[in-house]
Amino acid sequence: MKNLFIVDHPLIKHKLTIMRNKNTGPKEFRELLREITFLLAYEATRNIETIEVEIETPLEKTKGYAIEDKKIVVVPILRAGLGMVDSILELLPNASVGHIGIYRDPLTLKPVQYYCKLPDLSNSTVTFLLDPMLATGFSAVHAIRILKEKGAKQIVFVSLIAAPEGVLEVEKNFPDVKIYTASLDRQLNDHGYILPGLGDAGDRLYRTK
Numbered sequence: 770m771k772n773l774f775i776v777d778h779p780l781i782k783h784k785l786t787i788m789r790n791k792n793t794g795p796k797e798f799r800e801l802l803r804e805i806t807f808l809l810a811y812e813a814t815r816n817i818e819t820i821e822v823e824i825e826t827p828l829e830k831t832k833g834y835a836i837e838d839k840k841i842v843v844v845p846i847l848r849a850g851l852g853m854v855d856s857i858l859e860l861l862p863n864a865s866v867g868h869i870g871i872y873r874d875p876l877t878l879k880p881v882q883y884y885c886k887l888p889d890l891s892n893s894t895v896t897f898l899l900d901p902m903l904a905t906g907f908s909a910v911h912a913i914r915i916l917k918e919k920g921a922k923q924i925v926f927v928s929l930i931a932a933p934e935g936v937l938e939v940e941k942n943f944p945d946v947k948i949y950t951a952s953l954d955r956q957l958n959d960h961g962y963i964l965p966g967l968g969d970a971g972d973r974l975y976r977t978k
């Protein structure tokens with residue numbers, strides 16, 4: 770798992786524990802997902818390019834650094850990835866946002882795509898693909914394939930919880946994609962849910978069950 774980066778800061782561990790608790794309601798769940806995404810994004814953006822710029826302080830000219838966030842693309846996998854977008858946009862306010870709608874067929878666990886709207890990726894420097902849950906990895910692999918076909922160069926997958934099965938699936942198909950996560954959980958159950966996990970992220974965000 771050489772491309773896996775586990776960001777297990779105490780703040781993240783504390784907030785994720787509250788999210789895992791089945792008694793945590795949707796309001797708090799949404800807030801915590803936003804907060805953890807912000808902290809994960811701090812690490813996931815560590816290697817983005819900066820350009821040198823010249824500015825003037827009140828005292829003298831100096832060299833500074835700027836991020837060309839107009840060249841950065843953020844893509845949530847609907848639905849659950851939507852809960853991460855606003856947070857990363859606070860750090861990269863000029864990033865373009867694409868959307869890929871995918872749900873897992875509950876029996877086959879294969880991804881079913883129902884929506885795709887992406888900005889021009891040919892000029893982008895990096896694409897952050899967002900989904901809180903990386904379980905079998907089939908949804909992530911499907912989305913990454915679309916992004917690559919549309920010209921995405923560097924792809925960074927940002928998730929809250931990853932299963933070993935999902936990490937290996939992404940690595941097998943796309944060894945160049947880096948995965949940032951708050952936790953590498955134990956395994957999947959017979960229905961493809963992550964253990965211990967936090968249940969169905971989309972349902973908990975939007976109270977659909």
Ligand SMILES: O=P(O)(O)OC[C@H]1O[C@H](OP(=O)(O)OP(=O)(O)O)[C@H](O)[C@@H]1O
Nearest residue numbers: 847848849872873904905906907908971
């Ligand atoms: O790694 P995988 O096995 O593909 O599973 C992960 C996917 O499952 C969940 O979506 P879900 O199908 O529940 O759709 P939703 O976000 O609309 O609830 C989750 O948000 C991921 O997209």
Ligand SMILES: O=c1cc[nH]c(=O)[nH]1
Nearest residue numbers: 904962963968969970
């Ligand atoms: O545990 C899981 C697996 C897939 N999708 C989820 O929302 N949770």
Ligand SMILES: [Mg+2]
Nearest residue numbers: 969970971972
């Ligand atoms: Mg769901």
